[in-house]
Amino acid sequence: MSNDPKEAALRYASTSAEAFRDNADLVGSLGATEWENATGCAKWDMRALEGHIVGEAVWFPHLIREVVDGEPPLPGEVWGELAELPGDDLASRIRGAADELVRNVENASPDDLQKPADLGWMTIPLWQGLFVAVMEGVYHNWDARASRDPRAAIPTAWALVLAERMPVMAGFLARQEELQDAKGRYLLEVGDGVGPVNLKVDGQVVVEGGSVSSPDATLNLSADQYVRLIVGRFPLGPAIDRGEVSLSGDRRRAESLNHVFKGIANE
Known part of the structure; x- marks a missing residue:
């Protein structure tokens, strides 16, 4: 874009x-x-x-x-x-x-x-x-x-526009008090043309485009799921159980992202 x-x-x-x-x-x-x-x-x-x-x-x-x-x-x-x-x-x-x-x-x-x-x-x-x-x-x-x-679901065309600035917004929206339990590296394999997203939690949240070696958890997400995850509107556990999201690696740590990204006015 x-x-x-x-x-x-x-x-x-x-x-x-x-x-x-x-x-x-x-x-x-x-x-x-x-x-x-x-x-x-x-x-x-x-x-x-x-x-x-x-x-x-x-x-x-x-x-x-x-x-x-x-x-x-x-x-x-x-x-x-x-x-x-x-x-x-x-x-x-x-x-x-x-x-x-x-x-x-x-x-x-x-x-x-x-x-x-x-x-x-x-x-x-x-x-x-x-x-x-x-x-x-x-x-x-x-x-x-x-x-x-x-x-x-958010229409894909709209989700792709939101995805443009998710790396910036993720750090702003992250709950600082939840970072310790979620410490690790996450690979989000985002579809719909977004591509891989590298999310690191270690005292702060850093989100960058591109892959990462040996992540603690890898999640395969659609663009809609990705942009809703970052604003606290996509519970990972039920989605994994329903087979809507595939996970490899540490499930507990992956689900901790829902605590980091609770959203605004959405506790």
């Missing part, structure tokens, strides 16, 4: 927009009793999850306007109002925001996309910040889909 800022920003915007639109379709089909159902994000039921998704969908295109045009941030009360929208209105806002996200990136210049964007917890170039939109759109759409089907 190209790392040209404009091409990457368009790829991130179009992928997240596809996921947001898919989520809007799901929201439009929800029955009255489904809003209280559990989701793939352990701390949120469907109502809370969709309140978060609509906020993120609206926030990212506005962030581009803040960076490019100098617009002020949206008022704080907007987020609570969005979260309380009835289902049809919520779906409409998500879908409209997805369209605006792509349009705003298309209209941004390469220089605009290099400008710093304040994400609240870090400031990075705008084009890189748009990768977070992919994470929000794709992972939380999966969370919503998993409410109906716990065996739901």
Whole structure:
């Protein structure tokens, strides 16, 4: 994949927009009793999850306007109002925001996309910040889909975009207090064109492309399984038992990766 800022920003915007639109379709089909159902994000039921998704969908295109045009941030009360929208209105806002996200990136210049964007917890170039939109759109759409089907999968095309920056995100998402029990070298043989991934846990988590000799455990994963593993949404034990993932080496150590990568808001 190209790392040209404009091409990457368009790829991130179009992928997240596809996921947001898919989520809007799901929201439009929800029955009255489904809003209280559990989701793939352990701390949120469907109502809370969709309140978060609509906020993120609206926030990212506005962030581009803040960076490019100098617009002020949206008022704080907007987020609570969005979260309380009835289902049809919520779906409409998500879908409209997805369209605006792509349009705003298309209209941004390469220089605009290099400008710093304040994400609240870090400031990075705008084009890189748009990768977070992919994470929000794709992972939380999966969370919503998993409410109906716990065996739901992330579409391969979306998973491949997420996989681009998993080596960076893995170190950020790893739980430091769990590293000692998971100490070792892991080889993730990731399909769908991703290739081998070398994951080392030794006081920190380092993830690099390429193979490694004599790993403690080797796992064969699809792109979907790989990107869900890193964010705490792919329990390895049941998948190994069902034959969905093949393992060679130390099973206990392999399953310890689920403790290292528990995810955010997903304990």
